[in-house]
Amino acid sequence: MSFKDLGLSTELLATIKLQGYTKPSPIQAQAIPEIFKGRDILGGAQTGTGKTAAFALPIIQNLSKNKPQKHRKPRALILTPTRELAAQVNESMCSYGRKTRLYTTEVYGGVNINPQIKRFRNGVDIVVATPGRLLDHLQRKTVDLTQIEFLVLDEADRMLDMGFINDIRKIVSTLPKKRQNLMFSATYSQSIKKLADTLLNNPVQIEVAKRNMATEMVTQYVHPVERGRKRELLSSLIRDEKWEQVLVFTRTKNGANRLTKQLMKDGIQAAAIHGNKSQSARTQALLRFKNGKVRTLVATDVAARGLDINLLPHVVNFDLPNAPEDYVHRIGRTGRAGQNGVALSLVCSEEQDLLVKIQRLLNKKITVKKIDGFQAEPATTKTKVNKRPKRYSASPKKQNRKKASSSSRSGGSVFSLAGQNKTRRVSGNA
Numbered sequence: 185m186s187f188k189d190l191g192l193s194t195e196l197l198a199t200i201k202l203q204g205y206t207k208p209s210p211i212q213a214q215a216i217p218e219i220f221k222g223r224d225i226l227g228g229a230q231t232g233t234g235k236t237a238a239f240a241l242p243i244i245q246n247l248s249k250n251k252p253q254k255h256r257k258p259r260a261l262i263l264t265p266t267r268e269l270a271a272q273v274n275e276s277m278c279s280y281g282r283k284t285r286l287y288t289t290e291v292y293g294g295v296n297i298n299p300q301i302k303r304f305r306n307g308v309d310i311v312v313a314t315p316g317r318l319l320d321h322l323q324r325k326t327v328d329l330t331q332i333e334f335l336v337l338d339e340a341d342r343m344l345d346m347g348f349i350n351d352i353r354k355i356v357s358t359l360p361k362k363r364q365n366l367m368f369s370a371t372y373s374q375s376i377k378k379l380a381d382t383l384l385n386n387p388v389q390i391e392v393a394k395r396n397m398a399t400e401m402v403t404q405y406v407h408p409v410e411r412g413r414k415r416e417l418l419s420s421l422i423r424d425e426k427w428e429q430v431l432v433f434t435r436t437k438n439g440a441n442r443l444t445k446q447l448m449k450d451g452i453q454a455a456a457i458h459g460n461k462s463q464s465a466r467t468q469a470l471l472r473f474k475n476g477k478v479r480t481l482v483a484t485d486v487a488a489r490g491l492d493i494n495l496l497p498h499v500v501n502f503d504l505p506n507a508p509e510d511y512v513h514r515i516g517r518t519g520r521a522g523q524n525g526v527a528l529s530l531v532c533s534e535e536q537d538l539l540v541k542i543q544r545l546l547n548k549k550i551t552v553k554k555i556d557g558f559q560a561e562p563a564t565t566k567t568k569v570n571k572r573p574k575r576y577s578a579s580p581k582k583q584n585r586k587k588a589s590s591s592s593r594s595g596g597s598v599f600s601l602a603g604q605n606k607t608r609r610v611s612g613n614a
């Protein structure tokens with residue numbers, strides 16, 4: 185099947201060629217013809233499957249058929265869970281629609297609302313928005329959604345996880361009843377099914393990968409390690425294996441900040457991205473990561489959802505997520521659109537239960553790869569394992585002094601890993 189077979193216009197075919205896409209991805213091959221037929225879609229598509237183009241291309245083609253009105257009102261609404269995803273989808277909309285005369289805009293919180301109001305006033309055809317800010321516009325009456333023809337819920341599962349259900353319902357109540365609905369979700373739950381039942385009209389169900397399954401293109405490993413030595417292991421992997429680009433997940437915002445600082449001290453350029461950062465700081469960090477100025481982006485689950493970084497080769501779970509579904513989303517950041525990727529999890533003994541849950545969801549065991557000198561303490565030395573993080577966190581200043589003197593001895597800008605490994609290995613064997 186080629187893009188031509190999908191019924192796309194010559195303008196869009198030219199754009200697709202410019203994008204460098206040679207053939208439609210499975211979700212595109214299945215969804216595009218159905219969207220052209222006017223059907224509602226329930227798409228079970230994982231991240232990285234090309235689902236954005238699957239809904240963007242037919243929407244753009246349909247909307248560009250009609251001559252633009254003088255006072256344009258939005259005719260397509262795409263709701264996303266995060267600001268980053270909204271910005272990214274809008275960017276895709278802009279590049280897929282570059283040969284048309286449609287206007288598209290992104291709308292999310294954390295930034296000044298006035299430029300958004302101005303853009304609505306000037307007229308837009310496509311709005312990509314997070315629910316909270318869009319509701320704000322509706323309440324201020326700065327946007328009119330009564331002309332909406334297409335509603336897309338992107339990453340609907342995450343929107344529900346983030347508690348957007350009431351906002352979504354309020355937004356939907358302002359839309360015309362006659363419209364086409366497209367809903368995409370990487371994972372399925374009862375609440376997703378319920379939302380689909382109330383929102384979609386006899387939808388075509390499209391499933392491009394098995395539900396709740398991690399993408400096949402991602403090689404996954406577990407590295408057992410003591411909790412207090414995770415950063416040391418991460419730094420050594422980044423350095424020794426000469427990783428150019430790695431996305432690291434931590435469970436908490438503080439954890440992301442702390443790890444970023446520690447990596448910088450280890451001489452590794454890093455930036456953090458999470459909900460406590462201003463939108464401009466998040467955009468900056470992402471940009472620096474995308475154009476190679478920082479090698480390591482440390483993120484929490486919410487902030488990282490929807491990030492699309494071309495050919496991202498490595499994802500590291502510094503902490504395992506509490507919800508096993510988040511593991512699937514995290515590792516979906518790599519292995520995108522047919523590229524191979526590696527996802528590593530640094531797992532300490534306290535996280536064994538989380539690992540069991542993840543493996544149950546994946547329905548497979550993740551290969552355990554022990555790294556010399558970093559093996560987790562055996563279960564019998566549990567007290568030792570528990571003590572270690574306390575010592576590391578109790579006196580950071582002292583620890584830094586130790587690092588500094590060690591680095592001056594080794595002549596490097598980072599503390600001597602080799603020395604520590606040796607000591608570890610000896611005690612590990614004892």
Ligand code: AMP
Pocket residue numbers: 204205206207208209212230231232233234235236237492494520521
């Ligand atoms: P998405 O799942 O929509 O976030 O897309 C993931 C990545 O796949 C993006 O970088 C797209 O540019 C890319 N992509 C989308 N469709 C195709 C295609 N047919 N061939 C190659 N890459 C694609």
